[in-house]
Amino acid sequence: MALGLTGYVVLAIILLTVAAFFMARSRAKSTAGGDIRLLHSLPNYYGYNAAMFAAVPAFGVLMIWLLAQPMIIENSVFKLIPERIVSEGSSRGLVMSDVRRVAEGLDIAVARGALTDDEAGSMRADADDVRSILGGVGVALGSDVEPEVLQAAQQYRSKSETGTFWMSTTVVTLALLGAALAIFVTNADFRARNTVERGALTLLILAASLAILTTVGIVLSMLFESINFFRLHPWTDFFFGGSWAPNFRGDSDLSILPLLWGTLYISVIALLVAVPIGLFAAIYLSEYAGPKTRSTAKPLLEILAGIPTIVYGLFALLTVGPALVSIFGRGDNGLLGVDWMSGATAVLTAGLVMGIMLIPFVSSLSDDIINAVPQSMRDGSFGLGATHSETIRQVVLPAALPGIVGAVLLAASRAIGETMIVVLGAGAIAKFSLNPLEAMTTITTRIVSQLTGDTDFASPETLVAFALGLTLFVLTLGLNVLALYIVRKYREQYE
């Protein structure tokens, strides 16, 4: 019962921690002779300090051990499995998962009383019907167990058992030692407050570095998969080829250029919609609207930002697309009597809806930036006899321009990375075309379609998704960095 033991260990550490807290606190009080004014820190700090010493090293070691033990055991057990089984079972990972499954099955059988511990350790694959015994306790195996696999599973079991035993001993000892040490050093002069302060600082740094490390991890995993892709597929075709035609039998054309064209085209249309509307809305809200209008209109506008993008996608597919078709399509039955648009999915559909999605983004950022322009600028302009709109056009907007450019760039990077709206609204045809009424596809849409369904993670057709993702990441990261640089430069002017 590996899990059970680990559970008890965790419980023991928690109990020790609580006990250490109270013991250190009362020891601190008694060393001061009951007068807490003589203590360096408040009594609770001594308690926190002891709790910290008891819990942190113990939990740290526990976590590392839990992560490392299976890896080490698997490596040693794997040597028992001959090459023959690995080649039949297709890969090392699959065979090892069989081993783990049998080992777990044996554990469960022992727990349920179907086998004794000795029987589980001495079972022979040729003598006992392992499959039916395990099946009897609810562990279904796909095939009969090979003798080597059973032996490996038995090894695995005994090694995990030993490992877990040593782990429990080490961890509980560590907790005891930590608590004892902290209680031992507790006296009136011990600077528990400062130690706790350092502990809090460490916790915060840990949280911050975890967030950064995750980002690095994501980038690295994309990078490695992309490298795998470029081993299988020429990079010249990816970056400079002219067509996108994935073919799961191999020999596909996988060029990013048609996808990039679709992405940029849709993003440009989205920005053409979002920037003027968002900017004008921001100008109205920050310059003209009274406090009442502002306090109702602003949250209403920001509701747009809270709508999930899949809902925008449905809106594109079911409302905007058909509306556009009824204007630009259907021949004589359409509003314009032309037949330029055949289906609801088109660059214009996706662009318009994405533009609507970006309006609150542009308007709320621009609003902040316009509000940051000092009132003295406006006063100066009014004082010279300028009207409100002259003031906005000639003084406020030029002063806010760098910030607004930054906001637009941030909106652009969102447009480029947007997925659901284009999956539903833009279509799936990769091509170079200037006609906004045709269906086109984007990088994000292709990533989705290359990775959904039955996929084989060793073929270039699947791995291309990572290369696409990485390119997209670099693109939006570049835009964000540029935007933040511009915004920051602008902020320096007034502070």
Place this chain on the structure above:
Amino acid sequence: MNDMRILERDVDTNTIKIAARGVQVYYGDNHAIKDVDVDIQDKTVTAFIGPSGCGKSTFLRCLNRMNDTIDICRVEGDIHIDGEDIYDKRVDPVQLRAKVGMVFQKPNPFPKSIYDNVAYGPRIHGLAKNKAELDEIVENALRRAAIWNEVKDRLNAPGTGLSGGQQQRLCIARAVATEPEVLLMDEPCSALDPIATAQVEELIDELRQNYSVVIVTHSMQQAARVSQKTAFFHLGNLVEYGETGNIFTNPEDPRTESYITGRIG
């Protein structure tokens, strides 16, 4: 107050430029200006003095209707400039502000070039027929603000790059460029060092040749140095108004005396 130079200056004319009668200003429920009557003469520097919050800046902002830009502010009473009621419905506050220029406490050049800063007013009011005329207006304004020699070689440099004193003189040039008849100055030297202050004060004295100048100041020495008439405000009331020399040497109201001798304020 031994360092105070009180000069008897001639008041060139006795024409009344601005006449205010029974002016009341409210900020929401707060009664900020209480029943102020004052006559401001043409081609004269008039100083408004008084402790912080006494309403002198508020009253100044009534004279070009800058208070209109504050939502909660309400002005009652009559203010006539050249006999015309500036709070009349037919008066366009935008036109009025072109006639009554204003210089603010903190230098506030626009984030544009020095040239564009000065040309801003003439451009929006269409004062110049062509580029040559605009150049001339800009040069004259900068000369009158005594900053031409310092900036003539870098008219295209941003106005925000100048020093504080230069920025304030640039703002004065900007106000002068629209050919106002009255120039309102709201503590124009409070953000400047003594040297820049001296330059601006000299400039104010020169501007008196052409304009009626109204200056709000916290510095009584400054009021004494630059003005011919002084008005003392206290708690929203106009306590005393008269010749600067009289106010500082022989005040009639005990509150004025207390303020200028440093007992209140």
